[in-house]
Amino acid sequence: MQPLISVVMAVYNGGTLLRETIESILNQTFCDFEFIIVDDGSTDETVEIIRSYADPRIRLIQPGRLANQSKCLDIGIKQARASWIARIDADDPAHPQRLELMWQVISKAEGYGVVASDVKIIYGQTRAQWQPVGTEVPVLRDVTRRLLWHNPIAHSSVFIRRSAYEQAGGFDPALDLMNDYWMWAKISKAGWRLGYVPLKLQGKRIHLGQHYENKRRLRYLLASAEVQLWVAKELFGLPSALMWPVALARIAYGLLPQTLRARIRSYV
Numbered sequence: 001m002q003p004l005i006s007v008v009m010a011v012y013n014g015g016t017l018l019r020e021t022i023e024s025i026l027n028q029t030f031c032d033f034e035f036i037i038v039d040d041g042s043t044d045e046t047v048e049i050i051r052s053y054a055d056p057r058i059r060l061i062q063p064g065r066l067a068n069q070s071k072c073l074d075i076g077i078k079q080a081r082a083s084w085i086a087r088i089d090a091d092d093p094a095h096p097q098r099l100e101l102m103w104q105v106i107s108k109a110e111g112y113g114v115v116a117s118d119v120k121i122i123y124g125q126t127r128a129q130w131q132p133v134g135t136e137v138p139v140l141r142d143v144t145r146r147l148l149w150h151n152p153i154a155h156s157s158v159f160i161r162r163s164a165y166e167q168a169g170g171f172d173p174a175l176d177l178m179n180d181y182w183m184w185a186k187i188s189k190a191g192w193r194l195g196y197v198p199l200k201l202q203g204k205r206i207h208l209g210q211h212y213e214n215k216r217r218l219r220y221l222l223a224s225a226e227v228q229l230w231v232a233k234e235l236f237g238l239p240s241a242l243m244w245p246v247a248l249a250r251i252a253y254g255l256l257p258q259t260l261r262a263r264i265r266s267y268v
Contacts, residue, residue, distance in 0.1 A: 003057075004107075005033040005099055005159075006080030010072035011090035012040040017205070018049050020127060021093045024203075026055055030099035033086070034059060036079055038072040041065025070171035070179045077165060085165065089156040091205045093128045095120070097135075098201040104137045105197055106159050113164030113192025114184055115140065116153035119204035128203045138197040144188055147181075147231045148238075150250065151224065153194065155180040157202035164192045177216075177223040185231050206258070221254040 007025055011018065025035055037050055038061045050060050063075055077085055084106050088094060098117070106115050117138075122128050146152035158180075168186035171179050184194055225247040232238040253261065 003032050003034045003082045004103060005030075005084050005086050006077075006082040006162075007033055007035045007086045007088060007099075008038070008073060008076040008080060009036070009088050009090055010038045010040060010069050010076065011042065011046055012067075013042045013044045014046045014049065014090040015044055017091040017125070018046060021088065021090055022050070022053060022058075024093035024096070024128070025088065025099075026053065026057070027096060028094070028099045029097050030103055033057060033099060034081060036061065036076045038063065038076040040067065040069075040072050068173055068176070070175055071173045074170050074173070077160075077162065077170070080162060083162050085160040085162055087156055087158050087160065088202070089205075092122075092156040093203045095130050095133070095201040095203075097133060101133065101135070101138055101199065101201060102159055102197065105140050105195070106161075109140060109195055111193050112140075112195045113161045113168075113187040113190070114153070114158055115195040115197065116158040117197045117199055117201040119154045119157050119202050120200040122203045122205045124206075133199055133201070138199050141196045141198065142193050143196040144194045147185055147188060147194065148228070148236055148243075149246070150228070151178075151181040151184065153184065153196060154202065154204050156204060160187075161192070164190065167192075175223075177220050178227055181224060181227045185227055185235065188231075189234055217254065218251075221251045224254075225251060 035058045037058060039047055041064050061075060061079060066072055086099065102117060109115055143152045164187045167190045168183060171183055175182060188194060228247050229240050229243055232243040233240060
């Protein structure tokens with residue numbers, strides 16, 4: 001029987017954080033889903049951890065070592081049977097009501113190709129602590145125009161309409177940075193809207209191993225500026241010269257230490 005939602009995760013050496021994330025999906029208040037996990041040739045105990053769960057909703061796919069998240073995600077999404085794909089990263093646990101509340105939104109989200117929620121920031125190895133958020137249908141906001149300024153949604157929180165993903169051509173395997181920002185831009189270019197639900201239904205773990213917080217930060221920021229300039233031209237018809245000052249300002253802000261960025265955000 002076809003599930004209503006396909007949860008898709010790509011993982012490589014998930015380590016100690018993987019169990020928390022897997023269990024956050026298996027223990028959802030909404031049960032009509034499949035959980036597709038694509039293992040990118042892990043060399044630690046990742047596969048053993050996944051196989052330790054005797055839950056028929058889990059589908060483990062092992063294409064071998066690809067060293068490419070975009071390829072892994074594309075493999076998982078192409079195997080998905082549902083019309084909506086819920087993304088989750090291996091180190092980012094979900095709120096217990098994430099699927100339940102988001103299904104109430106996406107099942108009525110005509111014209112939306114991507115719908116995301118707010119995220120709860122989790123630092124380091126800390127275990128997520130969640131509070132119930134009620135059962136009322138969340139408010140859906142159109143954030144498509146925010147693509148002009150930044151990537152407005154967290155990748156691990158999104159639900160992607162499979163037909164919109166296919167129409168946009170899927171994730172580009174040539175990209176190792178900003179594949180999500182490019183995907184939202186391409187889906188928007190295809191005529192779909194981007195939606196946002198202001199509830200913290202997904203965790204977003206911050207640690208030093210991430211691209212944004214390590215020596216690759218400048219590459220990350222430059223890749224983001226490239227998408228921003230493309231969005232300005234292709235979606236809004238704006239000349240690149242007009243957007244370069246904005247892009248440069250974002251790069252300068254992104255190079256600040258994490259603690260200083262957090263302090264600035266608290267005042268904005």
